[in-house]
Amino acid sequence: MKKIGSWVLLAALALGTAYYLWLWPGGAQTAFASTRSGGRTLVLDAGHGGEDGGAVSPSGAVESGINLTIVLRLDQLLGLYGEAPVLLRSEDVSLHDESADTLREKKVSDLHNRAARIEDTEEAVLISVHQNTYPDSQYHGAQVFFAAGEESRSFAELTQGTLREALDPDNSRQAKPIPDTVYLMNHITCPAILVECGFLSNPQEEELLQSGAYQSRLAAALAASWLQWLDGEGSSPSLDT
Numbered sequence: 001m002k003k004i005g006s007w008v009l010l011a012a013l014a015l016g017t018a019y020y021l022w023l024w025p026g027g028a029q030t031a032f033a034s035t036r037s038g039g040r041t042l043v044l045d046a047g048h049g050g051e052d053g054g055a056v057s058p059s060g061a062v063e064s065g066i067n068l069t070i071v072l073r074l075d076q077l078l079g080l081y082g083e084a085p086v087l088l089r090s091e092d093v094s095l096h097d098e099s100a101d102t103l104r105e106k107k108v109s110d111l112h113n114r115a116a117r118i119e120d121t122e123e124a125v126l127i128s129v130h131q132n133t134y135p136d137s138q139y140h141g142a143q144v145f146f147a148a149g150e151e152s153r154s155f156a157e158l159t160q161g162t163l164r165e166a167l168d169p170d171n172s173r174q175a176k177p178i179p180d181t182v183y184l185m186n187h188i189t190c191p192a193i194l195v196e197c198g199f200l201s202n203p204q205e206e207e208l209l210q211s212g213a214y215q216s217r218l219a220a221a222l223a224a225s226w227l228q229w230l231d232g233e234g235s236s237p238s239l240d241t
């Protein structure tokens with residue numbers, strides 16, 4: 001098992017490097033600079049966790065575990081580039097207060113705590129990772145949403161484009177504003193995107209989303225999006241966030 005794990009990581013690192021070099025010809029000299037973040041702190045939110053598994057596929061795959069795997073791989077990849085993201089969770093837990101009792105109270109407390117942690121992080125930029133589901137199984141493809149503010153929009157549009165190029169050239173989805181029903185994304189003030197990596201309700205995509213190779217490709221595409229955004233639009237923290 002250990003050997004398989006390191007192969008997966010190696011593949012992910014190679015993919016991440018390949019995407020980086022492919023997206024930024026000539027950028028190799030700056031790839032390992034440790035100060036590239038320019039004061040920004042990337043916060044990674046693996047959606048759900050603990051008793052709240054999130055969406056469940058028809059075959060029983062649980063969203064929270066897939067979200068966590070992708071976030072952990074993304075963290076590993078970004079470490080290669082001198083990035084040190086803040087992870088809201090790095091294991092299968094809910095972040096609720098001890099006083100929360102019912103499942104509903106735990107969920108509310110968990111979201112409040114996630115929002116507070118993000119708000120407490122200076123110059124934060126958030127990537128929240130989720131998996132989609134829909135009653136009609138034909139729908140598929142990654143969908144990126146953005147929180148309020150121009151930086152959120154630019155980061156989402158760049159990420160949607162990178163996911164299209166890296167994973168699924170036929171995915172014609174465009175980045176969209178986050179619906180106001182999504183608590184976390186509407187209760188933070190920093191630039192933020194939410195990535196629905198794919199649909200667990202689509203049998204082909206469900207299989208992909210559960211495969212280590214595809215999870216690594218997703219992580220590599222997200223790492224590439226972050227690094228590219230940092231080099232461009234995200235290079236200087238704006239005053240309006």
Ligand SMILES: [Zn+2]
Pocket residue numbers: 047048054055063130131
């Ligand atoms: Zn979710």
